[in-house]
Amino acid sequence: MLTHVFRAALQWVCLLPLRVLLILVGLMVVPIALPFRRVQGPPQPFSQAAGEWLLVTLPDWAWLWSNDRDGAVGDRRGWWHLNAPFGLGAFHWFSMFWWLAIRNPANNPRFSPLFGCPVTECDYRYWGKAEVEDDPGAGGWRFLLATHRRTGRRYYGFYWVWQWSETRALVVQFGFKPEPSDFAEDYSGDMSRQWKGFTFEVNPIKAID
Template sequence: MTTFTASPAVGWRALLLPAHLVLFIPQFVVLLPLRIGFILAGFVAVPLALPFRQYHADTAVPFSQYPGTWQLVTLPRWAWPWSNDRDGAMGDKRGWWHANAPFGLGADHWLSMLIWLAYRNPANNLRFTKLFGCPVLTTTCTWWGSEVVEDDPGKGGVRFLVATSGLFPFYGLYWVRQWNATRALVVQLGFKGEPSDWAEDYAGDEQRQWKGFTCELNPFKNIG
């Protein structure tokens, strides 16, 4: 597939901002409670599904940054929305979660898997659906405001992004207002895509193209 290059809103496209903002509001209002519903359901679904988890031994590799071994662990098919097809139930392949799981239990303990799937990455597989995930490879992207906005020192700004596939829009609003050297107001609503995502090569790892739906409102986030 071809990755489309993102572009800023210039010329006649700049005039579309009010219309996109009007459409962004109902999209967010509809998707947010659905997302919350799936997250809450995960506190029931994940404990019920974990005893039937599947270990994919053929995926086993050493953690890239910590001692130990990672392998893909998934929930049964009926619990797919609350599973994690990328990191699995054992967390990241670096081994950070293995080293930092509560009580020193390690990533392969059932309680660590429960916390990873139900709390830290709730309903994670929803990002692989076109309802809660924006597919970079099949969309074009335009933005208004700052191309680079991050919750890091010196990278504040405002950006409103729209990615389209046919007539269906994916909207994302990102606002970072730095208060001091270590704290900032961070607002991120909608889909999490960055303009730079549309310039990347996803060959061999197409899962990475999916940009999930989020709602972050933090008036005093630590960015130090």
């Protein structure tokens, strides 16, 4: 395991600065690109809210900072429509900026081999708990390695949740986001769902419920 920890640290040290750079550049690119946004496909009713969801994407030159799954107006359930800042709803310009540049920054690189792990093409193993969640009583740690069957590329991810009060927890996550349960899912209806991105988070006071 120690060898894999060393390899993981090396991978994260190489990818993290580039990931941070993409996020920072997105703060400038997204507001410039939003006036040129495009609507793709017909509207669909939100599954858990009143109103309709549209796939709104940025122009091709801003593809790295767009979101090919949820678009600029958030999730198809309508959660973002109900919870966007200041009650503005998902279709306000500021809400779209916040979704693309702050909440889900530089999202599309997860569909690339550099920043995305295609779980259907990988085998995996893990150390620690199979299920770790930022929910009450569901903490623990997991270190996961996914290996691409054809190329041998390794994708490392570490997730640790330590609940220190009834409503708060320390959450640490580095690397790629696959969970053991992801490898058992059927993605035939939407193969884009198989791509699990690269992330980093250190939150000592995350609210859990």
